[in-house]
Amino acid sequence: xxxxxxxxxxxxxxxTPDSFVRAALPGMRNAVAIVHAAPAHGAxxxxxxxxxxxxxxxxxxxxxxxLYVLAGTVKAxxxxxxxxxxxxxxxxxxxxxESAQPARATVIEKPYLSIGQPAPAFFVGDASKIDGTPMMxxxxxxIQTLIPSxxxxxxAVNIMNFEPGATLPMTEAHVMEHGxxxxxxxxxxxxxxxxxxxxxxxxxxMAPFCPQWFGALGKKPAKYLIYKDWNRHxxxxx
Numbered sequence: 693x694x695x696x697x698x699x700x701x702x703x704x705x706x707x708t709p710d711s712f713v714r715a716a717l718p719g720m721r722n723a724v725a726i727v728h729a730a731p732a733h734g735a736x737x738x739x740x741x742x743x744x745x746x747x748x749x750x751x752x753x754x755x756x757x758x759l760y761v762l763a764g765t766v767k768a769x770x771x772x773x774x775x776x777x778x779x780x781x782x783x784x785x786x787x788x789x790e791s792a793q794p795a796r797a798t799v800i801e802k803p804y805l806s807i808g809q810p811a812p813a814f815f816v817g818d819a820s821k822i823d824g825t826p827m828m829x830x831x832x833x834x835i836q837t838l839i840p841s842x843x844x845x846x847x848a849v850n851i852m853n854f855e856p857g858a859t860l861p862m863t864e865a866h867v868m869e870h871g872x873x874x875x876x877x878x879x880x881x882x883x884x885x886x887x888x889x890x891x892x893x894x895x896x897x898m899a900p901f902c903p904q905w906f907g908a909l910g911k912k913p914a915k916y917l918i919y920k921d922w923n924r925h926x927x928x929x930x
Contacts, residue, residue, distance in 0.1 A: 754803075
């Protein structure tokens with residue numbers, strides 16, 4: 693019998709690479725998606741990893757899209773992006789995302805919630821050029837903010853960097869939900885009343901108010917990419 697670390701609960705899920713299922717989404721050509729988070733289990737957003745073959749592509753649709761390149765080179769329109777670079781694509785842009793050679797990227801899609809001001813415009817960024825800010829003064833735990841701190845944006849995407857042994861300063865429980873992709877290293881994640889070993893390649897979904905905490909283990913740093921809904925009143929619906 694094959695065992696797995698993948699777990700599913702009412703307020704969280706842990707998906708590990710051994711359990712990933714790949715399938716093309718409508719409009720994908722020479723590419724497949726591994727869907728990690730979706731409304732099917734209560735998420736207010738969708739997150740998936742796209743694996744491109746040579747000449748792979750897809751086109752963004754009705755929802756705003758955040759694209760983060762994991763490996764290879766991906767073109768977002770006319771912009772070429774390598775691993776660690778990313779793009780924000782406004783809703784209904786119908787932008788072609790393509791790769792000439794095999795590549796991987798994570799994609800976050802979310803309906804845009806307006807608060808009566810102009811919606812954000814397309815932009816690209818590079819995580820390697822963003823300084824990390826210590827969290828609550830802890831130099832061993834830094835945050836790289838990938839999306840501008842502007843109320844026009846209704847979600848945030850950050851990279852959390854943990855030196856070996858570093859931990860979140862408290863067990864958190866809050867109204868925002870999360871999608872989290874482990875990029876490097878590993879450690880222990882508390883989700884609800886459960887404690888899970890996690891490592892690079894794992895994905896975690898956390899529902900609103902799910903108790904959560906992370907500690908980095910091992911001899912090398914841990915790093916993860918994390919999404920949260922942001923800047924909107926809790927009564928504002930999609």
